[in-house]
Amino acid sequence: MEETYAVEMLNITKRFPGIIANDNITLRLKKGEIHALLGENGAGKSTLMSVLFGLYRPEEGSIRMGGREVSIKDPNDANALGIGMVHQHFKLVECFTVLDNIIMGVEPSKYGFLQKAEAREKVVALSDKYGLRVDPDAKVEDISVGMQQRTEILKMLYRENKILIFDEPTAVLTPQEIEELMEIMRGLKAEGKSILFITHKLNEIVAVADRCTVLRKGAYMGTVDVADSSKEELSRMMVGRDVDFAVRKKARAPGQVVLEVEGVTVASKMHKNNAVKNVSFQVREGEIVCLAGIDGNGQTELVHALTGLVKPSAGSFSLRGVDMTRDSIRERSKLGLSHIPEDRHKHGLVLDYTLEQNLVLENYWKPEFQNRGFIRFKAVREYAQRLIEQYDIRSGQGPVTKARSMSGGNQQKAIVAREIDKDPELLVAVQPTRGLDVGAIEYIHRQIVAQRDQGKAVLLVSLELDEVMSLSDRILVMYEGEIVGELDPKTATVEELGLYMAGAKRKEAV
Amino acid sequence: MEKTKTRNSLLRNAGVQSLLASLLCILIGLLVGYLVLLAINPAGAGKAIATIVRNFFYYPSPSAQMKYLGSTLVKTSPLLLCSLSVLFAYKVGLFNIGAAGQYVVGAGASLYCALALDMPWYLCLLAAVAAGALLGALSGVLKAYCNVNEVISCIMLNWISLYMVNTLLTNVKEYSSPYTLTLASTNPGALIPSLGLGSLFNNNQYVTIAIPLAVLVTVVIWVLLEKTKLGYELKATGFNKDAAQYCGMREKQNIILTMAIAGGLAGMAASLLYLTGFEQWSCTQSAVPAMGFNGIAAAFLGGLNPIGTIFSSYFIQHITSGGAYVDKTMYSSQISDFISALIIYLCGFVLFFKYALNNRLDRRAEREARAAQAAANQEGGER
């Protein structure tokens, strides 16, 4: 009798200090199926896959392949068993070529010397067979995200893996690229590969998966046939309650201009071209303007120039008519600019400081919190306690908790509290919900809409199309450093947005 | 049950952990030092290590002991300031291995002002602070504006300072020896006043207000780091310079300011030693004085806490002075340099030690919690 399962993970339990990441989870992957693994951020999907891939050892449970129990101690074991994985954050060495990255770990060599010619032939053949366009001799740092992902897929195919794990593969792609990836996955399935597809996006599951296993907060919620299920059912299993994805906003006419961006150009740190090219736009009172686009099309650099982290090479920013192009970060903050940064660990928080120290990061210098250079500790404590209460920031020891030990959602809440409580004229929020669970996402969306409803101007930068469509009043699409289109979310479709993001379509006069 | 709980929370206290780690470093350092002595010559090893640890107790009479305790303290105060220099920079994420060079220019500036320019001691001291601060700021500028790793620039500056100071002080050296002129004979006004402190240590003329001054500076540094806006900013920069920049702190200026303060401390350190007349500068020395490097040992051994460095500086100086008394026919005095270098090496493991300790405590707590849970369940089942 032929075994129907390619791999079975039975009753897996994995603990980390303080939390149970996987609690008695069972997952059976059939041969030649696309099996989705659904769950929120932090539900334990990546941990489970890391167990399968040999990066973690589980405390309890077993993994069976072909009816036999197997032991996977490290990625080498996984590879020997034909398991390959495309990680969410690509595991590519940026200064190596595509070819070097593909062969790394299984390099063909003679007496230790690399034999790249034969490897190259094999890679070219594979990329033709599966329609995975790559340039084997290009350096990874020079190629697009889509091509990097294809490199990762080729890595698995080069190793002749039978079981392919895709960890959140669509987060960085345009709708068109996503469609292309789905096609590739169907092609791989047709070649007899078994695919595990980790995601929290229901549309993609419905589009491509045969079965779906759902995790919630580390626990197993069940496995369903996608054909017999609905998006609503899957969503309930994932979150544990009915979720209303729609963001409720009152209709509101925009008021006066708050932010005026004129002809801004920013040089790139990565390459010779400019990252932002001659960009102009306005943000008015009571509107949320969203900068949409694929990651790396100049949004980050534009925000850095706007907030003062880098200097633009041309153009100007003014806030309520005051030119702030040459102002320092502190002066911009005094003018009424708030910034929820893209990377909360890099810019947003001092992780080794306590929560209260982090909450005054933007205003510790005000007379309220310091007297002749000495910190007023009591005032800081009182202020922190008020924010903690008002914005419902949860932490182990209240104001004196180290920021490092807080959950991602609460860290983000602390940043949002700090930035909103400054009562800004303009709130710049960059990917404010990245990596958060549904509850925290809803909370942060409500806060942003509340700012808008109070008549504040909001500039949102987001890569999540759902967020872009539901939250914004106006969408500006950035492609290769330019604004290539302005859309109204009420009338535009996701497909249209995608065409702009991919640079396939552009409106000349904005 | 209660007892284990208080013990656990005591062990979790960061201060207690630092203290334990430091004691462990000292213990292992001395043990390895002893083993090395054993390997060199088993006959005198026990006696030698005892000599190092006993330091001034080497002398039988209490009055002589007092006197040489004074001498150890005289050298502790510059060491304390050097360790503060290292500590202060480290809090801001910079490794000031240049304390040694800043110490050298401090010595050069204070001795030149005293011997060539006839200045009073407080001006010489200020000159030393200024010279050290300038050199430190130079490393800071190179780091902030040219992205030069401060460790490498500091080492280069250490050697440059040594050759420069040797050349400069050749102008004020004795005719027949490589040593600089004595302060007592040339410019007694440049000697730091004793204000009667010397009489407490059996009329040790070198015991001056330099010692309480060093302690005072320590307290000032502690207040600066823990209680002020500047300290808050500097530490934030040290922990995460991107976040510091993001919230509008001027990162580059802070790096330069930090290195200037650190340099000033190391420069002052030198003046606190050379302006007591305890030592003369040798204009032919070909190695950077060890004081700045010992400052690294003291800073880390003190758990990077200004108050802790008071004790660790004393300890390092205690064994360094003690090293001078070992039997020269068998061992060299560098054995104490060896032990303090070993202690710095061991300090590299402190983070791991704390991590392992916390992990152990976590696991024990979890086990106890599970046992308590099981016990409660059982009780529930019996009912």
Next chain:
Amino acid sequence: MALLVQYTLIFASVLVLVALGGCFSEHSGVINIGLEGIMVMGALGGALMLNFLPPETSAFMVVVLTVLAAVALGAVYSLLLAVAAVSFKADQTIVGTAMNLLGTAAATVFVKAMNTSINPNNVSSTIQYIAAKKAFLVKLGGFEFNWFMLLAAIALACSYVLLYKTRFGLRLMACGEHPSAADSVGINVYKMRYAGVLISGILGGLGGIVYITAGVSEWKFENGVAGFGFLSLAVMIFGQWRPSRIALAALLFGLFRALSNVYTGFDFLMALNLPSSVYNMLPYIISLVVLAFTSGKSRAPKAEGIPYDKGQR
């Protein structure tokens, strides 16, 4: 002039060897500040071998055994860094600094103990090796060829091939750039980092013995190696972590170091009437200036200095 070329080449050899050592360590992801200490240890090993070899040993054997002793001691000593930085995830700067101080102190203690045990009145920290050292030298007219120059050239060529043409090099550099990527394809990051540090120990140790035998007089171990380990790091940075550019950088720095030995032979330099300390300072000043201009756009391995922890992703 021949003398200047000779000294330039020998000092450049030292810098090449030690900078390549740093290069391997950093490409694996470990910053090796402790090269200075490793050099002292290598120097100690080599000098002891020179001192204790019977005078009738053939020149070839002297060279081989001296190199082996220096390499062995350097490699063993570098384990101190590997264990602390790789296995115990210690702060690499603290450990490296400690190794520099420890190397000098340990060598001094050892040499002094050795000298006093032979003659209780001898408290110097030098080892006698001047006579034995002749084995390295070949007179070519006014130019003294040193076998170590050839050795450095061979090390340079081997390093280039090892880094860019072999499986080992590819894997080593992956560990310094993106260790978790290396881990995910089954490369043992810890092992590769140990290898990188050990190679730096081997090359650093070799550089140490070359350095102390380069001059005319016997070396005092109290002085360590006078910042040469750090000059080598500057050469490595100036050379942008690439063997070919490191070689050029080493020649430049070697030239300035050589000047302090031979400036008295040049009339125009003597005419300037500068104090000798200026020439002593020169290599350090040059390296500061060079670093100030080249560090801005450095291509250091991305993950250097960051301990790799398997559990964190």
